[in-house]
Amino acid sequence: MRTYSAKPGEIERKWFVVDARDQVLGRLASNVANVLRGKHRPTFTPHVDTGDFVIVINASQLKLTGTKLTQKMYHRFSGYPGGFRSVEARHVLERKPDFVLRKAVAGMLPKNVLGRQLLSKLKVYRGAEHPHAAQKPETLSF
Numbered sequence: 001m002r003t004y005s006a007k008p009g010e011i012e013r014k015w016f017v018v019d020a021r022d023q024v025l026g027r028l029a030s031n032v033a034n035v036l037r038g039k040h041r042p043t044f045t046p047h048v049d050t051g052d053f054v055i056v057i058n059a060s061q062l063k064l065t066g067t068k069l070t071q072k073m074y075h076r077f078s079g080y081p082g083g084f085r086s087v088e089a090r091h092v093l094e095r096k097p098d099f100v101l102r103k104a105v106a107g108m109l110p111k112n113v114l115g116r117q118l119l120s121k122l123k124v125y126r127g128a129e130h131p132h133a134a135q136k137p138e139t140l141s142f
Contacts, residue, residue, distance in 0.1 A: 002061060006045040011038075013121075014052045015137035017130070020101065021058040023142070026063055031142040032056065036118045037109065053121045056135055059097040060126045064089060074103070098124040133136035 016035060020028055034040055038050030064072065072089035093100050101124050109115040123132065 004043065005129055006043045006048045006050050009086060011043075011048075011050055015055065015132060016052055016133040016140035017055045017057060017137040018140050018142070019058055019128075020056050021061045022063060025062050025068075025100065025104055026123075028056075028062070029033035029101060030108055030141065032122065033105050035140070036105070036121055046060075047114070049117055052117060053123070053132075053135070053137075054140070055123045055130050056101060057125050057126070057128050057130055058140055059101050059124050060093075062093065062097060064093070069093070074100075097126055104123065 018028070018032060021030070032054050033139055035054050036051040038044050038052070041050055042121070044050055069090040073086045074089065074092050075084070075086050078082045087101065096137065100121065105122055106119050109118050
């Protein structure tokens with residue numbers, strides 16, 4: 001029996017909605033990354049995008065465990081001397097909660113063209129409203 005390999009044209013994509021209210025950041029991110037990657041399907045193929053679309057709502061109500069609010073830092077560098085900036089997770093979570101979740105999920109996906117394609121299927125919103133009602137998303141709970 002030959003090994004099955006999924007082809008990009010044969011994949012039917014679904015849309016899922018995940019409520020991030022009172023969810024722990026890392027656990028939610030790993031579950032979302034698995035759905036984006038397609039590992040929840042029996043037809044998973046590592047080099048093909050077999051995953052589904054994921055809409056995350058209430059991202060502003062994510063939780064960080066332990067002392068991560070004050071000790072976890074987000075860094076960026078402009079490339080110029082003196083251009084290194086560090087910000088506590090608490091400040092980033094207040095200003096851009098969608099960035100925190102998107103960065104956590106991106107760290108769990110492949111670092112190549114496929115990973116960037118998978119990340120484009122993630123939609124993150126601060127509040128409970130999202131503009132994807134026409135896709136009839138199913139509720140997904142972890």
